[in-house]
Amino acid sequence: xxxxxxxxxxxxxxxxxxxxxxxxxxxxxxxxxxxxxxxxxxxxxxxxxxxxxxxxxxxxxxxxxxxxxxxxxxxxxxxxxxxxxxxxxxxxxxxxxxxxxxxxxxxxxxxxxxxxxxxxxxxxxxxxxxxxxxxxxxxxxxxxxxxxxxxxxxxxxxxxxxxxxxxxxxxxxxxxxxxxxxxx
Numbered sequence: 001x002x003x004x005x006x007x008x009x010x011x012x013x014x015x016x017x018x019x020x021x022x023x024x025x026x027x028x029x030x031x032x033x034x035x036x037x038x039x040x041x042x043x044x045x046x047x048x049x050x051x052x053x054x055x056x057x058x059x060x061x062x063x064x065x066x067x068x069x070x071x072x073x074x075x076x077x078x079x080x081x082x083x084x085x086x087x088x089x090x091x092x093x094x095x096x097x098x099x100x101x102x103x104x105x106x107x108x109x110x111x112x113x114x115x116x117x118x119x120x121x122x123x124x125x126x127x128x129x130x131x132x133x134x135x136x137x138x139x140x141x142x143x144x145x146x147x148x149x150x151x152x153x154x155x156x157x158x159x160x161x162x163x164x165x166x167x168x169x170x171x172x173x174x175x176x177x178x179x180x181x182x183x184x
Contacts, residue, residue, distance in 0.1 A: 007020050008020075008021065010024055012024060012027070012028055012029035012032055013027040013028060013032075014028050014029070014032035015029065015031070015032050017029060025042050025045050025046060025049075025163060026041070026042070026045040039155045039156075039158065039159055042159050042162070042163075043158050043159055043162040046159075046162035046163045046165070046166050047162055049166045050162075050165055050166045050168065050169060050170065051169055051170045052170060054170075055110075056110075058121075059119045059120070059121045060110075060114050060119055062119070062121050062126070063114065063118075063119045063121070064105070064106050064114075066102075067102035067103065067105045067106040068102075068106050069133075070095075070098055070099045070102035070103075071099045071102055071103045071106065073095065073099065074095055074096045074098075074099030074100075075099075076140075077092055077095060077096065078096070107171065107172055137154060138154065141153075141154035141157075
């Protein structure tokens with residue numbers, strides 16, 4: 001009978017307890033991370049660990065996140081509305097088509113989509129708009145939990161999703177990976 005390979009443990013930088021590496025985010029175990037840093041920081045650390053910030057300055061990363069938001073919004077629309085584009089209202093059709101273009105910008109080469117003069121982030125205004133988006137996300141999460149007949153903690157779900165996806169790396173950089181969610 002073969003022996004299983006021993007798991008290497010890593011100490012949490014806050015409490016010092018040993019954990020398997022996949023249970024640490026930014027060097028902290030889940031318990032310490034929850035006390036010390038917020039959900040936003042945990043998700044951002046996972047996205048960084050996944051490789052999505054690599055090679056992008058903060059302004060470009062912000063613009064690319066807007067592209068990603070468009071893609072995810074179109075996928076959400078497909079989950080909430082009839083999936084037939086012919087039954088969409090005109091605005092929904094343009095959102096889905098815009099999301100296809102946004103996905104191209106997110107995944108595409110820097111020189112094609114990201115010119116220095118195209119990205120000028122107004123951080124204070126963007127922060128206000130992002131807070132507006134988050135209110136909508138929280139309200140939608142609440143009603144989806146009601147519809148599903150079970151509580152839905154969107155913050156916890158986002159942390160779990162981001163941490164789980166770290167191993168996937170950057171979309172399109174894994175051999176054989178094809179994700180055509182908007183084409184479904």
